[in-house]
Amino acid sequence: MTTWIDIGSLEDIPQRGARVVKTAMGCVAVFRTARDEVFALSDRCPHKGGPLSEGIVHGKSVTCPLHNWVFSLETGQAQGADEGLVPTYPARVEGSRILLDATQLARRSAA
Numbered sequence: 672m673t674t675w676i677d678i679g680s681l682e683d684i685p686q687r688g689a690r691v692v693k694t695a696m697g698c699v700a701v702f703r704t705a706r707d708e709v710f711a712l713s714d715r716c717p718h719k720g721g722p723l724s725e726g727i728v729h730g731k732s733v734t735c736p737l738h739n740w741v742f743s744l745e746t747g748q749a750q751g752a753d754e755g756l757v758p759t760y761p762a763r764v765e766g767s768r769i770l771l772d773a774t775q776l777a778r779r780s781a782a
Contacts, residue, residue, distance in 0.1 A: 675763070675770040681707060682767065689724040689733075694776050699760060700724035701769060702744055704731060709769055710744035711762040717755040 684690045684703040691714055692699045698714040700723045708731070714724050721737030731744045741750045747757035761772035 672774075673761075674773040675765075676773045676776075677768050678771055679769055680767055681709070681764055681769055684709075684769070687728040689726075689728065691722075691724045692771065696776075698722075698724075699771070699776065700733075701762060701771070702728055702733060704728060704744070707764070708744075709762045709764050711760040711771055712742070712744065712747055713758045715757070716740060716742075717749075717757060718753070723757065 678692050684701065686703055686705050689700045689702045692701055699711050700714040702710045712723060714722055716723055716735040718740050719737050721735040723733050723735060725736045726733040732741050732750065733744060734741050740753045742757050743750060747759040749755040760775045763770050
């Protein structure tokens with residue numbers, strides 16, 4: 672059974688922006704696209720540990736602010752010539768509230 676936790680209003684995150692949710696095992700970046708879709712990824716780029724929440728959101732991708740690696744918000748996979756994978760977590764919008772899957776967050780490995 673999935674347990675969803677409410678992390679705030681959709682309006683708390685600007686379009687093409689992000690918010691950081693701190694968990695016991697590290698930070699999760701929650702992204703909002705221009706079309707109000709919501710995605711959750713680890714906030715740490717696998718290349719040099721850059722904070723993805725400070726990156727540029729474009730379409731369904733985010734560009735790391737340190738070295739311009741681009742990651743799919745849907746899969747966490749690096750795009751283009753770069754290789755890497757960022758863990759993703761189930762997220763959804765219900766009404767105007769953003770919900771994250773607490774079960775998956777609890778299974779995270781330490782950052």
